[in-house]
Amino acid sequence: MKSRYDVLVVGGGPAGAVAARTAAKKGLSVCLVEKRPAIGAPVRCAEGIGREALAEFVAPDKRWISAEMTGAAIVAPDGTMMKLESNLAGNKVGYILDRKVFDRELVWQAADAGSDVFVKTRATAPIMEDGVVKGAKLESCGTVTDVKSDVVIAADGVEAKFARWCGIDTTVPVREIMSGAQYVLTDIDIDPYSTVFYLGNEVAPEGYLWIFPKGARSANVGIGISGKKSGTGHRAKDYLDKFVQKTFPEGKMIEFIVGGVSVCPPLGCTVADGLIIAGDAARVVDPLTGGGIYNGMFTGNLAASVAADCISKGDTGKKALMAYDAGWRSSKMGRAIARNYHIKEYLIKQPDEKLNAIIKSVSKLNLTEFSTITLIKEIMKVNPKLMVELGALAASLR
Ligand SMILES: Cc1cc2nc3c(=O)[nH]c(=O)nc-3n(C[C@H](O)[C@H](O)[C@H](O)COP(=O)(O)OP(=O)(O)OC[C@H]3O[C@@H](n4cnc5c(N)ncnc54)[C@H](O)[C@@H]3O)c2cc1C
Numbered sequence: 521m522k523s524r525y526d527v528l529v530v531g532g533g534p535a536g537a538v539a540a541r542t543a544a545k546k547g548l549s550v551c552l553v554e555k556r557p558a559i560g561a562p563v564r565c566a567e568g569i570g571r572e573a574l575a576e577f578v579a580p581d582k583r584w585i586s587a588e589m590t591g592a593a594i595v596a597p598d599g600t601m602m603k604l605e606s607n608l609a610g611n612k613v614g615y616i617l618d619r620k621v622f623d624r625e626l627v628w629q630a631a632d633a634g635s636d637v638f639v640k641t642r643a644t645a646p647i648m649e650d651g652v653v654k655g656a657k658l659e660s661c662g663t664v665t666d667v668k669s670d671v672v673i674a675a676d677g678v679e680a681k682f683a684r685w686c687g688i689d690t691t692v693p694v695r696e697i698m699s700g701a702q703y704v705l706t707d708i709d710i711d712p713y714s715t716v717f718y719l720g721n722e723v724a725p726e727g728y729l730w731i732f733p734k735g736a737r738s739a740n741v742g743i744g745i746s747g748k749k750s751g752t753g754h755r756a757k758d759y760l761d762k763f764v765q766k767t768f769p770e771g772k773m774i775e776f777i778v779g780g781v782s783v784c785p786p787l788g789c790t791v792a793d794g795l796i797i798a799g800d801a802a803r804v805v806d807p808l809t810g811g812g813i814y815n816g817m818f819t820g821n822l823a824a825s826v827a828a829d830c831i832s833k834g835d836t837g838k839k840a841l842m843a844y845d846a847g848w849r850s851s852k853m854g855r856a857i858a859r860n861y862h863i864k865e866y867l868i869k870q871p872d873e874k875l876n877a878i879i880k881s882v883s884k885l886n887l888t889e890f891s892t893i894t895l896i897k898e899i900m901k902v903n904p905k906l907m908v909e910l911g912a913l914a915a916s917l918r
Pocket residue numbers: 530531532533534535536553554555556560564565566567568569641642643644675676677678681700701702742778779780781798799800801805810811812813814816
């Protein structure tokens with residue numbers, strides 16, 4: 521490990537890996553540190569991502585794709601099912617990844633591009649000079665090393681400690697942390713080509729339950745519920761166990777994970793002097809779906825591009841780095857986060873009867889495109905009253 525790099529990336533998830541890869545490809549000296557002993561493990565994810573979104577950053581490869589989806593279904597609280605089939609939806613659905621291998625591949629690509637990579641190496645504090653982030657203290661196997669850099673990219677995930685140490689408030693209200701639990705179940709009867717989402721206050725209050733197939737008879741079966749709805753006897757795991765006992769009583773659990781996802785608005789500002797915050801740490805997860813792999817890669821890539829530009833101009837102050845903040849906010853991804861936050865806030869307040877009615881209204885539709893926004897638009901079309909209830913937001917959906 522050198523004592524100085526152009527860019528220091530904290531965190532080896534999708535955001536950090538893509539940031540390191542992009543920065544290295546632009547000719548910068550890059551150090552990526554990951555506190556865990558192995559990239560990608562343990563997995564804290566349902567591993568779903570849209571095909572086109574993924575391909576923006578990495579060519580799909582069957583070494584890290586567990587399953588290819590051609591359909592999806594949404595199940596209302598009363599059991600009404602809405603199905604989306606790929607033949608109707610233009611054959612663009614998605615993948616269920618194997619993130620243990622996928623995350624590793626991204627970091628390999630960062631290393632191939634020239635980044636130094638260190639696992640079991642944790643950033644424990646920023647190095648600050650006159651309020652400017654100048655690097656980090658890195659601890660590995662009991663040894664602490666000071667590493668300086670022109671820019672630190674904090675991609676340390678949902679805990680977002682690095683930015684907090686730099687004085688940025690990264691707190692998420694309890695109600696906006698989705699408390700997640702997931703089993704990898706095997707020996708279960710599923711449609712191996714379709715994801716299934718279950719909605720309803722009995723099944724997953726202020727969240728949803730998912731079945732994401734990983735093969736002919738295996739799937740990630742998981743749940744996310746609002747942190748505010750979680751408590752003794754009714755944690756995410758309790759809801760999940762109830763569902764699994766009823767739906768897959770013979771299923772065998774080969775993995776169990778728990779984890780949190782933020783579904784709040786993004787941080788008010790995602791840069792500071794010498795610092796860029798990317799991925800979950802910046803709270804850029806899609807608040808409606810809880811999906812953050814793509815958003816992590818998108819912000820990681822942009823963070824590195826802006827860092828390279830600013831370093832080449834010799835100015836890595838907050839004002840110069842604001843190009844990153846403005847860039848992702850005005851992007852399609854940034855606009856989708858803003859829109860989906862309002863939709864999520866609306867939907868979580870609806871009683872089960874309303875959810876039943878909404879899903880019933882679109883259960884017979886033939887959608888021509890497979891995306892959250894297409895579905896929302898169709899729902900609005902056949903439920904004109906929702907336009908009024910969603911107020912100003914409705915205009916952006918027409
Ligand atoms: C239950 C669950 C299901 C999900 N399902 C989906 C899904 O189906 N699709 C989807 O798109 N998203 C999903 N997500 C969200 C997705 O997993 C994240 O949005 C994504 O991993 C974000 O990438 P990231 O690089 O920002 O953070 P992470 O992947 O969390 O990576 C951050 C890395 O930083 C490391 N780190 C933390 N602190 C330090 C430190 N001090 N020093 C060094 N390293 C550090 C961590 O060990 C970690 O490896 C899910 C999340 C959960 C919890």
